[in-house]
Amino acid sequence: MDASTAFPAAAGHHDPDAHAGEHEHHELGFWRKYIFSTDHKVIGIQYGLCGLVFLFFGFSLMMIMRWQLAYPGQALPFLGKWLPYFFGANTMPDGKMTPEFYNSLGAMHGTIMIFLGVVPVAFAAFGNFVVPLQIGAPDMTFPKVNAASFWAFGVGGVIMLTSFFVPGGAAKSGWTSYVPLAAIADKGAGYHPIFNGQSLWLIGFIFLISSSLLGAINFITTIIQLRAKGLTWMRLPFFVWAQFVTAFLLLLAFPPLEAAIVMQLMDRTAATSFFLPAGMIVNGAPVHISGGGSPILWQHLFWFLGHPEVYVLILPAFGIVAEILANNSRKPLWGYKSLVFSVLVIGFLSFVVWAHHMWLTGMGSTVSAFFQTTTLLISIPSVIILSAFFISLWGGSIRFNVPMLWVTAFLPMFGIGGLTGIPLAFNSADLYLHDTYYVIAHFHYIVAPGTIFGLFAGIYYWFPKATGRTMNEFWGKVHFWPSLICMNVIFLPMFLQGMLGMHRRWYDGGQGWTLAGEHIWGLTGFQWNTPISWAAWIMGLAQIPFIINFFWSIKHGKKVNDNPWEATTLEWTAPSPPPHGNFVTTPIAYRGPYEYSLPGRDKDFTMQNEPVEPAERSRRATVEPVLVH
Amino acid sequence: MEIPYTISTRPDTGLWNAKIGIWLFLASEVMLFGGLFSAYVFLRLDAQPGEWPHGLLNVPVGTMNTAILIMSSVTVVLAWAALKMRRYRAYWWYMLATIMCGVIFLFVKLYYEWPQKFEHYGIFLKPAALEKYERYLGNTRRTEKGMEPRIEISGHLHNPEALKDANIKEYEIGLDPVYVEPNNPANDRPHFLYVPPTDHIAKIEKEDVERIDSFGPWHSAYFASYFTITGLHGAHVLAGVLVFIYMWLPVSKKLYQRNPEHLANRVEVSGLFWHFVDLIWIFVFPLFYLL
Numbered sequence: 005m006d007a008s009t010a011f012p013a014a015a016g017h018h019d020p021d022a023h024a025g026e027h028e029h030h031e032l033g034f035w036r037k038y039i040f041s042t043d044h045k046v047i048g049i050q051y052g053l054c055g056l057v058f059l060f061f062g063f064s065l066m067m068i069m070r071w072q073l074a075y076p077g078q079a080l081p082f083l084g085k086w087l088p089y090f091f092g093a094n095t096m097p098d099g100k101m102t103p104e105f106y107n108s109l110g111a112m113h114g115t116i117m118i119f120l121g122v123v124p125v126a127f128a129a130f131g132n133f134v135v136p137l138q139i140g141a142p143d144m145t146f147p148k149v150n151a152a153s154f155w156a157f158g159v160g161g162v163i164m165l166t167s168f169f170v171p172g173g174a175a176k177s178g179w180t181s182y183v184p185l186a187a188i189a190d191k192g193a194g195y196h197p198i199f200n201g202q203s204l205w206l207i208g209f210i211f212l213i214s215s216s217l218l219g220a221i222n223f224i225t226t227i228i229q230l231r232a233k234g235l236t237w238m239r240l241p242f243f244v245w246a247q248f249v250t251a252f253l254l255l256l257a258f259p260p261l262e263a264a265i266v267m268q269l270m271d272r273t274a275a276t277s278f279f280l281p282a283g284m285i286v287n288g289a290p291v292h293i294s295g296g297g298s299p300i301l302w303q304h305l306f307w308f309l310g311h312p313e314v315y316v317l318i319l320p321a322f323g324i325v326a327e328i329l330a331n332n333s334r335k336p337l338w339g340y341k342s343l344v345f346s347v348l349v350i351g352f353l354s355f356v357v358w359a360h361h362m363w364l365t366g367m368g369s370t371v372s373a374f375f376q377t378t379t380l381l382i383s384i385p386s387v388i389i390l391s392a393f394f395i396s397l398w399g400g401s402i403r404f405n406v407p408m409l410w411v412t413a414f415l416p417m418f419g420i421g422g423l424t425g426i427p428l429a430f431n432s433a434d435l436y437l438h439d440t441y442y443v444i445a446h447f448h449y450i451v452a453p454g455t456i457f458g459l460f461a462g463i464y465y466w467f468p469k470a471t472g473r474t475m476n477e478f479w480g481k482v483h484f485w486p487s488l489i490c491m492n493v494i495f496l497p498m499f500l501q502g503m504l505g506m507h508r509r510w511y512d513g514g515q516g517w518t519l520a521g522e523h524i525w526g527l528t529g530f531q532w533n534t535p536i537s538w539a540a541w542i543m544g545l546a547q548i549p550f551i552i553n554f555f556w557s558i559k560h561g562k563k564v565n566d567n568p569w570e571a572t573t574l575e576w577t578a579p580s581p582p583p584h585g586n587f588v589t590t591p592i593a594y595r596g597p598y599e600y601s602l603p604g605r606d607k608d609f610t611m612q613n614e615p616v617e618p619a620e621r622s623r624r625a626t627v628e629p630v631l632v633h
Numbered sequence: 634m635e636i637p638y639t640i641s642t643r644p645d646t647g648l649w650n651a652k653i654g655i656w657l658f659l660a661s662e663v664m665l666f667g668g669l670f671s672a673y674v675f676l677r678l679d680a681q682p683g684e685w686p687h688g689l690l691n692v693p694v695g696t697m698n699t700a701i702l703i704m705s706s707v708t709v710v711l712a713w714a715a716l717k718m719r720r721y722r723a724y725w726w727y728m729l730a731t732i733m734c735g736v737i738f739l740f741v742k743l744y745y746e747w748p749q750k751f752e753h754y755g756i757f758l759k760p761a762a763l764e765k766y767e768r769y770l771g772n773t774r775r776t777e778k779g780m781e782p783r784i785e786i787s788g789h790l791h792n793p794e795a796l797k798d799a800n801i802k803e804y805e806i807g808l809d810p811v812y813v814e815p816n817n818p819a820n821d822r823p824h825f826l827y828v829p830p831t832d833h834i835a836k837i838e839k840e841d842v843e844r845i846d847s848f849g850p851w852h853s854a855y856f857a858s859y860f861t862i863t864g865l866h867g868a869h870v871l872a873g874v875l876v877f878i879y880m881w882l883p884v885s886k887k888l889y890q891r892n893p894e895h896l897a898n899r900v901e902v903s904g905l906f907w908h909f910v911d912l913i914w915i916f917v918f919p920l921f922y923l924l
Binding site: 228264 | 635653654657658660664667671679681684844846849852853858860861865
């Protein structure tokens, strides 16, 4: 069905602003069209490609670290010879990793995966490409700001990457950059006062924060202002709601981190003591500082962003999962309103849980009790969302295409990640588990087989809209199954390692730690490292089918019509790929987003822009009076 | 393709796009300065007795700057109103007045208030040496009165070469008036009007000194937050001035001739930003100058 012509006479939507530029249609050159574009679809794809490259790069850093963890102190074969040429001679002398380089890799893995990988793909790429299409808008409200956002991200990314090549290497104080360590690291002889790892990390962040700020403003304004006629708030696809809340989190949670980053930069360059207590001794000598600062202040400001950030990572994935789930179970999404209100409650509560990352700082039992309570409260809407997704599957005739495979894997994987977080929410249990591999396993189950599976699902699902062709099903499955198995081989044993007491930042993988002598199923904590590492490397190989499939399908994939998945939301009424301005005729929404298997219709999906016929109106008036407007 | 609602309002929300955009931006700015101000509160509550200085800034000058900023907020509204009434000439003059206010504010900050600090030194004494300099500090009386002790002697450093030269054994400092008459009740509270350092020179032996620093960001948590917050605020003022200059230049007159409402909307949005910058100063002024 060519849905773009579904309502011939309905395009009577006029707007006084809409005519001024209509005579300005002309073909843009290559640079304006694909590089310095202001079109939301091109910017979305730019974000997506950059984000995917950063994801693979960040994962590669971890693959190098996994060698050191599995075979501590041994020379890395093959790669070990030329990595020093790339990262600098003293990073891996004779192919053996130095502790400083290990720390750099760890800090940059976290930073790159979260801020340069997942956020750009989940929020910026999918949000930019899909949201305006789903709400029937011609573009974002501020196209130039949108482009500025992408280029600020680009500058931030380049600064972060450059920091690997300055003397001393990239930031090495963990992705959280805890002070006082971060404030005194990469300083002194042999380091440039500004162009050193930690300072570049801070400067890069200022650009990344500006980028997400501009993006967030644009998303919220677009969703408020440019919804198609008839697309009321409760007719928005859940994906749009998820992005809406995510944008608010980025808008309000990032600035306090920016404040903290400015302060840390001042500590490093202007000799202030925001985060430094008096009487500090570094390398045996007292430091000339005024003191009077507080390391805990950094932790508060960092986690005030850090916790909403977790929801920035997961909410877009929820949105993607909801779309694909309803589409492939051929059923309306179960509990749409509860989903919407849950996501709003999550957004609100995520601002008042941050100190559960700081149980070990000794905040006192009153503060701990407050944050423990809010942390447990926030699990309620999360469970509502996951339950609604599971119930949506119930009784559906499920199509297990590649996007749906990722989504069905997402549900239990996110479930494991969520449930294993509960012990960490209690400060008594966390005192033991804090900073162990248990924590690593917990949050990776949420962001790796959780969010990233959601992102893969979204890529396979919306690929036909962006290109007019589908990705190959067979190679999609070759990508999916090894990824699913390896994810679990990697992260499941980490729960055991953590419970055996393995600390997350050990350079030798726990070999030198006596507690690691305790074993589970015949393997001590550090011995689990070897199978984990092999699984990580195999998972790296499992991404090759995806990369080839992705680029091959752009030109050679199977050609499909505008609505290959027989979906209901407005993006599928636009041509594939959508032209500049998106829609042939301005869409009007007449119904909710998930009208699958509507009784009395000749097909099992009814698109949002299909008008309500008189017969349907009278039938619905008796069954569902609320839906008739 | 043209984006709808850039100038006219969307009927069901009653707003044009940029107005939502700027309010969202301001919300994030509130969080940015909120982060900095909460750091100020955190550090001030954490400070040891005597560590948090009082009365080091020039209140009359700060008051003048406050008045200038408030005035500029008035003129920017008048500029917007003039545009709404399609009186470009009046708009042009009001906008010029706004720009001048912003420039004067920045000038006072950069050429008067900030440089002064770097020439003023504070000497923090070792706890054991406090007794020795009692005649400058007056701590006996302060303890009796239940006031925080003085742990620092400040003023104009007469032998700056002593900072580098290890052979010079003492600092010669032209005392701030407080340390000349430490027991005078008039000095219990900070002066309202600025009083320059006196000619009374005190010699302070280096071995009694814990730390000597000029009143730069490295001096204390107080000056660290002062320079960071006023610096970031100054950057906002500068950004506002640049935007206003763009709207005041002939290039914007062309926009006015094409679509006056569009220019009025731009002035409204940047005016909202300007009011916000003004509002931040309303917090900065009491926190650093008065309290």
